[in-house]
Amino acid sequence: MNWTRTHALAGGVGLILLVNAVALGGVAWNRSGEPDSVLPLSQRELLRNSDWYKENSGLSLRLRWRTPSRDDLARQHNRGWQPALDSRKMAELGFRMPEQVDDDSARRFGRQQAREALLVLELDGPLYQREVELTRKRLDEARQAADAAPQNARLADERDFIRRELDSEEKTDTRLLLKDVGLDLQALRARYPDRQRYLIVHGQVRPVSNYYQHIWTLGGTASSVGTDSLNVPHQWRERLDRLTTQPHRAADGLPHPYVAEVAFGRRLEPWIRRIDMP
Numbered sequence: 001m002n003w004t005r006t007h008a009l010a011g012g013v014g015l016i017l018l019v020n021a022v023a024l025g026g027v028a029w030n031r032s033g034e035p036d037s038v039l040p041l042s043q044r045e046l047l048r049n050s051d052w053y054k055e056n057s058g059l060s061l062r063l064r065w066r067t068p069s070r071d072d073l074a075r076q077h078n079r080g081w082q083p084a085l086d087s088r089k090m091a092e093l094g095f096r097m098p099e100q101v102d103d104d105s106a107r108r109f110g111r112q113q114a115r116e117a118l119l120v121l122e123l124d125g126p127l128y129q130r131e132v133e134l135t136r137k138r139l140d141e142a143r144q145a146a147d148a149a150p151q152n153a154r155l156a157d158e159r160d161f162i163r164r165e166l167d168s169e170e171k172t173d174t175r176l177l178l179k180d181v182g183l184d185l186q187a188l189r190a191r192y193p194d195r196q197r198y199l200i201v202h203g204q205v206r207p208v209s210n211y212y213q214h215i216w217t218l219g220g221t222a223s224s225v226g227t228d229s230l231n232v233p234h235q236w237r238e239r240l241d242r243l244t245t246q247p248h249r250a251a252d253g254l255p256h257p258y259v260a261e262v263a264f265g266r267r268l269e270p271w272i273r274r275i276d277m278p
Helices: 002-031 072-077 087-092 103-110 126-148 153-171 185-191 234-245
Strands: 037-042 046-048 060-063 115-123 176-182 198-212 215-224 259-264 270-276
Touching: 037 198, 087 215, 103 198, 103 215, 115 126, 115 185, 115 215, 126 153, 126 176, 176 185, 176 198, 185 198, 198 259, 234 270
Parallel strands: none
Antiparallel strands: 037 259, 046 060, 115 176, 115 198, 198 215, 259 270
């Protein structure tokens, strides 16, 4: 009995050591050679994880990105929900698209399993500038409407709400937006060669179908994989902890600024190389 228990314990310890060795080997290989991309990400793109207050010494950040908004023309054409990925992109990713869309085929489409894909995210580029311009345009229209009816409290509230949206868009919202989704890393890199503007990460794409005003819309949603817990290196941990314990500055109410140099390695897995704080 003791012999069996001893060997079982030794086998368990050996398995743990093997798993750890494989994991460390994967990390080392990911960080070897030139990274696929290196980007300066600020507090707008990297959020403090809620597990900071657990009883451990580790600190981690998660990547924050979003999908582009629709413009006014698209809203006028279809005021219902629109997917982040359209039906043509879903077909490119290998999803089975029905030849004729009806209730049954739309539901069958939505029941397909999620697929792995590569997500291209654009940092502080044309997509972000478009978000700012769209919000400014909405604010101009809301101001004109409120000025034309000064007694209308609803229009005044809408104007003030959009003004706060613009303030967030310009100062706090993430500047990292979904640019493209594909399956071939080399093809995506050829299309988006700027490695300080475009990062590529692993992700999952799920099919979704929506029924609005007697019309089915088929498409998909995307989520990133492996970007929810970027470990903060020890040399910056204490200072960043103090900086983000009070999430906003008293002077202007904005988040405390910091910029992290984040590399995405051979396996497209991110790690923090340095953090600059004022």
